[in-house]
Amino acid sequence: MAAPYADSPGRWKTVLMKDGNAEMTWTPTPDMANPFGSVHGGIIATLIDEVTGAAVTSAIESATAPTVSLNVEYLHAIPIGGTYAAVGEIVRMGRAMAIADGRILNEEGKLFARGTCIFQIPRPK
DSSP states (O other), X not given: OOOTTTTOTTOOEEEEEETTEEEEEEOOOGGGBOTTSBBXXXXXXXXXXXXXXXXXXXXXXXXXXXXXXXXXXXXXXOBTTOOEEEEEEEEEEOSSEEEEEEEEEETTOOEEEEEEEEEEOOOOO
């Protein structure tokens, strides 16, 4: 199954994924707009999930970790066409669960959205 918006020209790109941290760059395109012309909240939530998941998978042996919980705070509308950074970092790593925070910022460092995800850490087979 393809990742959400995998074929979109606005698809985010991974810049860093190491030691419990991840960073992605992103320029949203019109196919990601809501009826008001800014980025749809579902796209923002997906990006928060992806960047926090990348942070977690950079610190575990498994290539994936299922999302158990996702909470997003939409602080400002995200305009289409700008360039943004999505940053994720592990807050707490346990044996069974990991908590990671994610942020979406513009080039000037303004915070547009933030979120927290909880992931299940797969048990070794």
